[in-house]
Amino acid sequence: MRKTLVLFIAFISILTFSATAVAPKAGVSILGDSYSTFEGHVTPDTNYVWYFKAPKPGRTDVDKVSQTWWHQLxxxxxxxxxxxxxxxxxxxxxxxxRGDDYSDRSFLTRVKELGSPEIILVFGGTNDSWAGVEVGEYLDENGKTADGSAPDLYTFRPALDIMLSTMKDYYPGADIYFIVNSELRPEITESIVTLCGRHGIETVMLENIDKQSNHPSVKGMAEIARQVGAKLK
Incomplete structure (x- = not known):
């Protein structure tokens, strides 16, 4: 009887420990542009940043990493x-x-440098829109051009298609979300929505984001965090 009681207590202890044990936190990686930068908080640290620790009131009111959308999220x-x-x-x-070659910093180049996350947040397309890059043509379901030529990775649609395909292959099992900025060129937004749908990637369509110098302010950062957070599983 005593042995049975001891075993029963041990069993209850195991159940209690299992129920109260802290589950590991899901890891999230970000593939982004200036909207997601902050001085001292990007990898690699040679990447250019737009938000700095020193206050720049004429440029932005964001001067703390805790104010960024991703930190809040x-x-x-x-x-x-x-x-x-x-x-x-x-x-x-x-x-x-200015038509410069950005292959040293493009999302397409950096897509394999995100570690081992469970969640990936892609926030891009803004500079493609602002720089006036050509959208190019959609590739077919096999990633080929209509005439069989090599995809033009200096145009938006082929580069985005291959980037998303690479991401799905390189990070199996990861939940991927594409954050779509407001006020992009219509053809850029349409391309993102179309290709994310093709690859089974959920989009977060931002609305009413407060900005200074065309970049999220403190208020805008909080709104991005809220809108993205509402979409996360």
Missing amino acids: ICDKGLRLVVNNSFSGATICNRGY
């Missing part, structure tokens, strides 16, 4: 940051401002 949802690979001014495709 991670804290609010009990997540864990794996990698924030954001690069100010970066385009998704390999073409940038």
